Amino acid sequence: MSERNWHSHRDAKNARLAGAAKLLDGKFAKTEDVVKVLEALIKPGDKVVLEGDNQKQASFLSAALTKVDAAKVHDLHMIMSSISRPEHLDIFDLGIASKMDFSYAGPQSTRVSQMIADNTMQVGDIHTYLELFGRLFIDLIPNVVLVAADKVDHEGNLYTGFNTEETPTIVEAAAFHDGIVIVQANDVVDKVPRVDIPAGWVDVVIPADKPYQLEPLFTRDPQAISELQILMGMMAIRGIYEKHNVQTLNHGVGFNTSAIELLLPTYGEQLGLKGKICRNWELNPTPTLIPAIESGWVESIHSFGGEVGMEKYIMARPDIFFVGNDGTMRSNRALGQVAGQYACDMFVGSTLQIDQFGNSSTVTHGRLSGFGGAPNMGSNPTGRRHSTPAWQSLKPADDPLAKGQKLVVQMVETFGSNKKPVFVDHLDAEEVRKEAKLANVPIMIYTEDTTHILTEEGIAYLYKTDSMEERKAAIEAVAGVTPVGLRSKPQEVKNLRERGIVALPEDIGVRRQDAKRSLLAAQTMDDLVEWSHGLYNPPVKFRSWS
Amino acid sequence: MEKLNFTYQNSQPVKKFVHVGVVASGDLEVLIYPAEKTTLEIVTGSDGFKEVWQNVLDRFFTRYPLQGKFVIHDFGATPGVVNLRLTQAMEELNDEE
Numbered sequence: 001m002s003e004r005n006w007h008s009h010r011d012a013k014n015a016r017l018a019g020a021a022k023l024l025d026g027k028f029a030k031t032e033d034v035v036k037v038l039e040a041l042i043k044p045g046d047k048v049v050l051e052g053d054n055q056k057q058a059s060f061l062s063a064a065l066t067k068v069d070a071a072k073v074h075d076l077h078m079i080m081s082s083i084s085r086p087e088h089l090d091i092f093d094l095g096i097a098s099k100m101d102f103s104y105a106g107p108q109s110t111r112v113s114q115m116i117a118d119n120t121m122q123v124g125d126i127h128t129y130l131e132l133f134g135r136l137f138i139d140l141i142p143n144v145v146l147v148a149a150d151k152v153d154h155e156g157n158l159y160t161g162f163n164t165e166e167t168p169t170i171v172e173a174a175a176f177h178d179g180i181v182i183v184q185a186n187d188v189v190d191k192v193p194r195v196d197i198p199a200g201w202v203d204v205v206i207p208a209d210k211p212y213q214l215e216p217l218f219t220r221d222p223q224a225i226s227e228l229q230i231l232m233g234m235m236a237i238r239g240i241y242e243k244h245n246v247q248t249l250n251h252g253v254g255f256n257t258s259a260i261e262l263l264l265p266t267y268g269e270q271l272g273l274k275g276k277i278c279r280n281w282e283l284n285p286t287p288t289l290i291p292a293i294e295s296g297w298v299e300s301i302h303s304f305g306g307e308v309g310m311e312k313y314i315m316a317r318p319d320i321f322f323v324g325n326d327g328t329m330r331s332n333r334a335l336g337q338v339a340g341q342y343a344c345d346m347f348v349g350s351t352l353q354i355d356q357f358g359n360s361s362t363v364t365h366g367r368l369s370g371f372g373g374a375p376n377m378g379s380n381p382t383g384r385r386h387s388t389p390a391w392q393s394l395k396p397a398d399d400p401l402a403k404g405q406k407l408v409v410q411m412v413e414t415f416g417s418n419k420k421p422v423f424v425d426h427l428d429a430e431e432v433r434k435e436a437k438l439a440n441v442p443i444m445i446y447t448e449d450t451t452h453i454l455t456e457e458g459i460a461y462l463y464k465t466d467s468m469e470e471r472k473a474a475i476e477a478v479a480g481v482t483p484v485g486l487r488s489k490p491q492e493v494k495n496l497r498e499r500g501i502v503a504l505p506e507d508i509g510v511r512r513q514d515a516k517r518s519l520l521a522a523q524t525m526d527d528l529v530e531w532s533h534g535l536y537n538p539p540v541k542f543r544s545w546s
Numbered sequence: 547m548e549k550l551n552f553t554y555q556n557s558q559p560v561k562k563f564v565h566v567g568v569v570a571s572g573d574l575e576v577l578i579y580p581a582e583k584t585t586l587e588i589v590t591g592s593d594g595f596k597e598v599w600q601n602v603l604d605r606f607f608t609r610y611p612l613q614g615k616f617v618i619h620d621f622g623a624t625p626g627v628v629n630l631r632l633t634q635a636m637e638e639l640n641d642e643e
Contacts (some may be wrong), residue, residue, distance in 0.1 A: 226572070228630050413626045417572070419595075456626040467627075479623050480602035490608050504609075512634045512643075513566075 005471055008040070009178035015374040016041050025026035027156045027199075028188075029206045029368045030209075034064040037204060038073065045075050046143040048097075049136070049174070052082040053103070053333065054167040054372070055215050055305045060184040062087045070095040074177075077101070079140055080331075081129055082372070083108045083165060085213070092121045101140060102370055109369040116368065116436045126368075126442055129375040130337045133166065135543070136173035139455035145174040145181050148212040151192050151214035152185040156199035159192035161324075162306035163214060166333040168197050175201035184208040193326035206359040215516060216308035216539045218284040220258040222522045228456050231505070231515035233259035233412060239508040241461045242276045242453055244407060245389040248280045250340040250377050251350035256411045259336060260348075262520040264293040282340040285310040285321065285329070287483075287493045287538070291521035293320055298305050303329065304373070312401065313535035317365040333373075340377035345390035346407035347377040351444060352416070355425050356472055356484050358447030358462060360410055361429040368436055371444045378445040380406045396465050405463060409452040414480030423475070447471065453478060458487075465501060478501045519533060548593040552600065554607050560614035564638045567591040567631040574620040576631045578639070581615035590620035602628050610636045 005011070020040035021056035023029050029037045038061075042048060050065065051058040062156065064389045066087045076097040080088065083105040091097040092115055098100045105112045129136070136142060147167050151159040160167045174181050182204045237260060251257035256403045258478040264278060279299045283289065285307045294300055302322055306329060314329045320327050341396065351360040362369050384391070384406070391404030449465040453475060460474040477493045479485030496502040505512055522528045525538045560580050567575040579630070584607075588599060602625050620628070 226627075228626050228637075230625075231630060413624065415624045415626055417624065419592075419624060456630060480629065481598060482606055485605070486601060488605075493609075511637060512630060513637050515630070515634075 003460050013178045013180060020204070020305050021165050022205065023242055024340045027141070027202060028147070029204055031207050032301070034060070034206050035183070036065045037206065037473075038064055039068050041074070041182065041204070042068070042072065042073050042144050045077070046181060047077045047079060047140060049065070049079045049142045049145040049170050050088065051145070051147040051167065051170060052080045052084045052088055053083055053099055053163075053305065053520050055079050055217055056148055056163045056165055057084055057213040058146050058184055059085060059208070060161045060206070061148070061182065065096065065229045066094060068458045074098075077124075079132065079136070079142060081132055082106070083112060085124055089121070089373050098122055099124055099136070101125055101127065101132065103129050104370040104372040106369055109367045109513065113366050113368045113436070123436065126370045126438070128337075128371060129166070129333060129373045130341070131374050133169050133334050136170065141177050142170075142174050145170050145179060147181070149183050149197070149283070151187045152183065152188050152205050153192045154197075154203055155453050156202040157192050158183060158185070158197040158199075158202060159181055159194060160196040161193065161328045162311055162331065164196050164331050165305045167330070169334045171197055171546060173202050180204070180363065182206065182481075184212065186211040186368040192373060195326065196330065214308060214537050216542070218253050218286050218307050219309070219539065219542055220255055220286065220288055220519055221525055222288060222543055223524050223526065224257070224263060224429045225259045225262070225517070225520060226253050227515045227517060228413060229255050229349045230263065230511055230517065231510070232256055232454060232456055233263045234267055234412075234510045234515060235459060235505055235508065236260055236409070236411065236454055236541060237263060237271070237273070238510055239503050240346075240407065240409060240454070242271065242273055244345070244393045246346045246407065247388065247390065248344045249278060249346040249348070250282045250344050252374070253284070254350045256350055257348055258286065259520070261286065261288040261292055262522055264292040264297050265521040266519050268297070269295070282336055282344055285314055287528050290528050290536060293317065295521075296408070302336060302339055303331045303332045305331045308539050312537060313532045316535055327412055338378055341381050342380070342384055342436040344377070344406070345388055346409060348409040348411055349374050349378055350411055350423065351443070354410060354412065354453065355427045356423070357468065358450050358453065358471060359427060359443050359445070359449070359477055361427050361444045362443070363442040364428040368432060368442070371442075373465060374444050378408045378534060379449040380408065383534040405451065407451050408455060409441050410445065410448050410450055411454045414455050414457065421484075423479040423482035423484035425483060458502055459508070461501050461503070464499075474501050476543070500546065548590050548596075550586075550588040550590065550596055550599055552586040552588070554603070556584040556607055556611040558611050558613055558615040560612055560639050561612045562639065564635050566634045566638065569619045569621050572622055572624070573627060574618060574631055575625040577617040578612070578635055579615040579617070583611070584616075586616040586618065586622060586625045586632050588618040592620070596606055598625055601625075605629075606632050612636060612639065
């Protein structure tokens with residue numbers, strides 16, 4: 001009986017690297033050889049992680065992958081946290097890739113839908129970020145990973161700095177299981193500012209023809225915040241943040257939460273809430289939080305990713321942010337998601353549709369967007385054991401073994417700007433499940449996890465409801481004139497208000513007349529720059545020269 | 547451009563003229579005058595939303611049965627914004643009392 005080869009993966013990896021040896025000088029390949037390198041190192045059927053993060057894209061490598069010979073490299077199983085660039089899907093049209101497991105497809109969601117319908121792409125599953133990262137170590141262990149770094153030294157040590165995001169997580173999955181780690185680098189330097197990923201984890205480095213693509217995804221111009229969003233922000237601060245004493249939290253990325261951030265130093269200050277709420281954050285470094293930071297509201301912020309223009313400001317505020325000894329912030333999406341799920345009292349997000357039961361989804365007809373981190377942070381982690389005042393405030397009174405619950409808040413206007421109702425009887429996602437042949441309806445946040453729904457009409461305290469009928473009535477009470485809201489009965493609303501299950505602005509002492517733009521701590525991008533003492537440097541598209 | 551008219555049987559007469567909002571994109575202005583009957587004259591830039599207006603007004607007047615003459619100039623406001631302006635006017639009327 002022959003002995004089993006217990007290092008067949010390592011042998012295979014070494015054989016591939018040997019096959020590419022003539023293209024390599026140590027770990028380094030020439031920029032112009034990138035396509036040949038990929039053809040030598042990637043085999044048909046490989047599981048390939050192509051780094052598409054939220055903000056950072058390995059754009060040099062993704063462009064090169066579209067140019068490989070599909071006779072040599074085909075049927076790739078792509079694993080991507082974010083499908084962001086056209087070439088992420090071009091490789092399916094070209095016959096280079098056939099299957100996709102992913103988390104988020106925001107900018108490409110329409111085309112993803114179409115490619116599934118056309119059978120050009122087979123979808124494995126839609127994941128949360130953490131789930132996808134987890135599977136990289138269990139049943140989606142990659143053969144090859146293609147990632148982006150800011151700087152590399154001559155040994156192959158990588159500096160990913162401000163936009164580290166998930167690069168170390170992806171690299172770890174390959175480096176310690178005989179996968180091949182291929183890196184595009186913006187710059188080759190003698191010494192990196194700090195080592196974010198050690199050279200021993202890296203197999204091949206290719207200097208990129210130009211810096212990787214980086215998007216300022218989380219910058220919200222205060223100019224675009226409406227008075228309706230200001231009203232909802234005031235309601236959130238009074239009826240949720242103050243009421244539940246929320247100290248640790250994660251904000252979504254929309255204008256609703258930007259409004260809240262800009263109301264803390266004004267409205268929050270008037271209410272005497274400084275130091276009592278919103279102290280510790282898991283958050284991308286959103287510029288709209290600058291006034292609250294400068295006013296002394298914020299103790300700490302850990303970030304999933306960077307944000308273009310915030311580099312110098314963060315460098316000057318190491319007490320608040322997570323900054324390396326080189327002075328640059330280090331972001332980390334995997335740890336950020338863990339923190340957002342387990343260490344935060346509250347998640348506040350938004351959605352495109354909420355059904356009559358309180359389930360929500362951003363998947364709508366013809367748009368298979370995925371959810372990124374929302375299902376993760378917007379769920380009650382039943383493994384949580386530590387206690388905080390906010391978490392305890394949701395504990396049921398009648399059960400001796402009861403524990404607290406995470407606050408999961410959906411904040412929506414009853415109608416979208418397209419005048420389509422956000423509250424619907426049935427989610428489009430139910431139809432999309434059939435069209436895309438998914439095992440489950442792509443729901444972003446389930447009603448069982450949703451503790452509050454806040455609209456311009458009021459707040460539904462869903463965690464207080466005793467039955468699905470009562471939950472539906474509470475949702476109807478704040479659903480405005482959507483088909484769901486029209487079922488609301490005045491007597492029922494009165495009863496729900498008396499029992500504290502529904503609150504209208506007047507019930508929590510919020511005056512709608514105070515919902516004015518002058519209540520925002522910053523009303524323009526220039527105001528944010530001023531609050532930052534000139535340290536914040538807005539991306540060009542957010543600058544006005546008036 | 548569409549003109550809409552509604553009447554309601556309401557119980558709380560307004561005592562004073564109020565004016566809230568502006569005619570800007572996605573917004574509207576609401577002018578309310580004391581009157582014997584509740585009437586609404588709406589000029590809207592978005593055609594074909596009569597039923598939505600009816601629903602917004604029904605819901606608003608069920609909660610706040612203000613009696614007066616309402617003049618509304620709308621420039622594509624969502625139902626949420628319409629409700630915001632109506633309730634702001636309601637608050638201002640309550641302040642006067």
